[in-house]
Amino acid sequence: MLDEISSRLDIEIRPFQLTKRQVLIDRLVYDPKVIAAVRDYAQERNIPREVAQAEVLGYAKEIVPAFNAYIYFRIGYWLAKRIARLLYWVRVGLVDNEQLASIDADSTVVFMMNHRSNMDYILVAFLAAERTTLSYAVGEWARIWPLRTLVKWLGAFFVRRDSGNPLYRLVLERYIHMATKEGVCQAVFLEGGLSRDGRLRPPKLGFVDYMLRDFEPETDRDIVFIPVGINYDRTLEDRSLLRTLEPTAEKRSKWFVIRTTIRFVWHNLVLMALSKWQRFGYACVNFGPVVSMREFCEQHAVNFSELGRDDRFPEVEKLCKGLMASIQSMIPVLPVSLVATVFLEVAEDGLTDFDVKAHVHRLIEELQTRGAHVYAPKRGREQTVTTALNMLKLRRMVIESDGLFRADPGSIAILSYYASAIGHWRQPTAMIGEGSAQVRHGQQGKT
Secondary structure, three states: OOHHHHHHHHOOOOOHHOHHHHHHHHHOOOOHHHHHHHHHHHHHHHOOHHHHHHHHHHHHHHHHOOOOOHHHHHHHHHHHEEEEEHEEEEEEEEEEHHHHHHHOOOOOHHHEOOOOOHHHHHHHHHHHHHHHHHOOOOHHHHHHHOOHHHHHHOOOEEEEOOOOOOHHHHHHHHHHHHHHOOOOOEEEOOOOOOOOOOOOOOOOHHHHHHOOOOOOOOOOEEEEEEEEEEEOOOOOOHHHHHOOOOOOOOOHHHHHHHHHHHHHHHHHHHHHOOOOOOOOOOOEEEEEEEHHHHHHHHOOOHHHHOOOHHHHHHHHHHHHHHHHHHHHHHEOHHHHHHHHHHHHHOOOOEHHHHHOOOOOOHHHHHHHHHHOOOOOOOOOOHHHHHHHHHHHOOOEEEEEEOEEEOOHHHHHHHHHHHHHHOOOHHHHHOOOOOOOOOOOOOOOOOO
């Protein structure tokens, strides 16, 4: 199976990913920098070195994945494809295949993405599976059984995002350094977490710094960042994400979450059985222009491995802001975001179906002149807008009375969530970062 898979992948499975897990754990535990940190840690806390070493071993076992190529391609890929296509009309709105094909096969490729939903893991893994395998960092949510084992088989590794333990942070850093140096293809959410209000969050520098702090542009394999923009007509967690922004909102129990999830799944299964179920609209992904770190270091006369922390972080921040700006420019403009924007801006007195379509058409033209990548095919565009409007009606975000449509006063926050996904095109000053790379227009296609 490995021979078959490797023959069709653009980026082959690295030997590092096929190495026995215990070997990788031992390699991480006995990394010279980790050994030195264990010694200092034990001295500072006046504990036996064996205790500190055991702590490191626990961290290593938690972080190091147990990649299984058969599980990844025969089960994981099949599930990801089925789930993604069941829930959404999946589209690749923009991809420059020639540029991707020109990447040195020996490079370490890192997909830098925005994070709108936990569906991102499934969607991008499915779309990238014809080219490469992806290694993700996942949070505490994936540590429950049996998800924990499955996630590790798929090559993901766990991260304690809020851990301030210096020993843990070093073990995590050395694992990311090992994987990057060995050419493992990775996917990183540059925001560090899910968007709560629909807008991009400022970039988190930690992961990128871990990858670059020992990077030698002259001798190490190149690190290539690929900006990826993701958007959905419906984000499954939208209301839950908005609720986290309410300081007075009562924290819901795990039982409430489980009960609500089961009710949601059951409701949709019933609709499927009655042949009344509809997909949740489009899920669209755009791939942006690649950024070679070897070229970046040469153009900016910088060598991250030679810089101390105080000098290195400003350079990493500059790079991350540029990547984030590129990601932002790649976020697809989808029908629901367009219709939500219209109702927030011009629907005080109510709009007819024709008015909604007219405003959406004008908005599309405005955004396209500004360089936005709008996914609303000209053929059947009116039907696409009608479908988006119906989705908002079914979710009671838009109400209809006497043939006029208005935004539901109690749904302004959630309409703003979807409008905010494309809001940066209406307010150019809201673009994140400086000096983002010029985007080359690729091929329009679908999956």
